[in-house]
Amino acid sequence: MLALTLLAGLAVGQVAPFTVTGDAIEAPLDGLLGDPVRGEAVVRNRENANCLICHSIPGTAERFMGEIGPPLAGVGSRLSPGQIRLRVVDPTLWNPQAVMPAYHRTEGLVRVDPRYRGHPVLTAQEVEDVVAYLSALEAPR
Amino acid sequence: MTRGWRKLLPLLALLLGAADVRPTQDYLSPEIRAAQEDPSRHPGWLWVEEGEALWGRGEPSCAACHGNIAGMAGVAARYPLVATDGALLDLEGRIERCRTQHQGESAFGRESEPLLALAAAIALQSRGMPVAVATDGPAAAFLEEGRHFYETRQGQLNLSCGQCHDNNAGRRLRGDVISNGLGTGYPAYRLEWNTMGSLHRRLRACSLGVRAEQFPLGSREYLTLELFLASRANGLPVEAPGLRR
Numbered sequence: 001m002l003a004l005t006l007l008a009g010l011a012v013g014q015v016a017p018f019t020v021t022g023d024a025i026e027a028p029l030d031g032l033l034g035d036p037v038r039g040e041a042v043v044r045n046r047e048n049a050n051c052l053i054c055h056s057i058p059g060t061a062e063r064f065m066g067e068i069g070p071p072l073a074g075v076g077s078r079l080s081p082g083q084i085r086l087r088v089v090d091p092t093l094w095n096p097q098a099v100m101p102a103y104h105r106t107e108g109l110v111r112v113d114p115r116y117r118g119h120p121v122l123t124a125q126e127v128e129d130v131v132a133y134l135s136a137l138e139a140p141r
Numbered sequence: 142m143t144r145g146w147r148k149l150l151p152l153l154a155l156l157l158g159a160a161d162v163r164p165t166q167d168y169l170s171p172e173i174r175a176a177q178e179d180p181s182r183h184p185g186w187l188w189v190e191e192g193e194a195l196w197g198r199g200e201p202s203c204a205a206c207h208g209n210i211a212g213m214a215g216v217a218a219r220y221p222l223v224a225t226d227g228a229l230l231d232l233e234g235r236i237e238r239c240r241t242q243h244q245g246e247s248a249f250g251r252e253s254e255p256l257l258a259l260a261a262a263i264a265l266q267s268r269g270m271p272v273a274v275a276t277d278g279p280a281a282a283f284l285e286e287g288r289h290f291y292e293t294r295q296g297q298l299n300l301s302c303g304q305c306h307d308n309n310a311g312r313r314l315r316g317d318v319i320s321n322g323l324g325t326g327y328p329a330y331r332l333e334w335n336t337m338g339s340l341h342r343r344l345r346a347c348s349l350g351v352r353a354e355q356f357p358l359g360s361r362e363y364l365t366l367e368l369f370l371a372s373r374a375n376g377l378p379v380e381a382p383g384l385r386r
Contacts, residue, residue: 052315053314053315054314063316064313064315064316065315066312066313066314066315067312067313068305068309068312068313068314092299099300099304099305099308099309101297101298101299101300102299109295109296109297109299110293110294110295110296110299110353111293111295111296111353111354112295112296112297112352112353112354113296113297113348113349113352113353113354113355114354115352116297116352117297119297121297121298
């Protein structure tokens with residue numbers, strides 16, 4: 001147990017290895033299981049990933065959601081979990097011009113604030129939580 | 142295609158691109174835009190009044206050399222510019238030079254109240270006048286530096302200035318409408334700051350927003366970027382002192 005905790009501690013701030021297949025990363029990062037409830041908290045958090053600065057989610061609980069990216073309602077029926085995973089990890093792997101930031105990448109970035117250097121925005125676990133939440137987000141009826 | 146025509150292509154692209162850049166006032170909410178025009182509802186006027194008072198102080202005073210501050214009409218519209226010694230100066234940098242070289246005083250310091258006040262009062266004299274920064278001659282190399290900074294994806298969030306301020310202008314980023322990112326309203330009273338602030342302070346907030354390295358006020362990075370932003374605004378009205386969310 002202690003060894004596991006230590007390993008988890010070491011993994012914080014690092015990027016998990018992954019394989020791109022087409023426009024998807026099929027395998028969960030580090031084989032982790034995502035939790036949709038935690039994923040919703042990550043998506044709604046205004047301080048870190050701040051998804052809602054650009055996207056909207058269904059429901060009326062949130063105010064001032066952005067309109068730079070597509071609404072996330074129904075994304076689970078438009079994209080597979082693997083496709084969502086790639087877009088969260090690094091959308092430029094699929095579209096080099098993508099405006100959306102890479103949330104699980106540390107290399108090839110320019111002038112990164114020293115406080116964030118070497119750290120991805122989201123950990124592998126957080127990415128999996130977001131994938132689990134978004135995959136279950138169906139279109140509003 | 143003739144060679145002459147080919148030479149015109151970059152110019153044509155520039156003209157087409159410039160057509161997309163709109164004054165920041167066009168992106169403001171009707172309430173903020175109205176208040177920006179109304180001294181009785183624009184807190185920035187407190188700085189303007191202080192700046193006009195400072196204009197008459199010092200030995201010699203600003204007025205002793207420059208006359209009435211109304212004579213500064215059009216000056217702010219030409220900044221930033223390259224001084225005779227080759228340095229790229231913004232309006233604040235020019236004021237500081239006057240302080241130290243002609244008035245024998247110590248510099249006010251970036252973001253200090255008197256410097257913001259004088260800059261606001263001087264910039265107000267150019268309000269509504271078209272931005273007219275030089276982009277050729279000694280300014281050309283600085284301009285390219287600024288353009289490069291503007292176009293480079295940077296920070297942990299890997300965004301270039303243009304990805305927001307060109308490709309997504311007019312859309313909402315959370316509750317804010319993205320403008321074309323012009324500096325024409327600065328120094329500006331920003332409600333988020335609850336005070337007057339410089340363009341470079343605003344640029345530091347942009348850098349922070351994309352989790353990029355923040356550069357010092359008056360740094361070469363922000364001065365050259367300011368010049369590039371001003372070149373995008375050439376022909377558009379000076380709005381300073383602006384009112385911003």
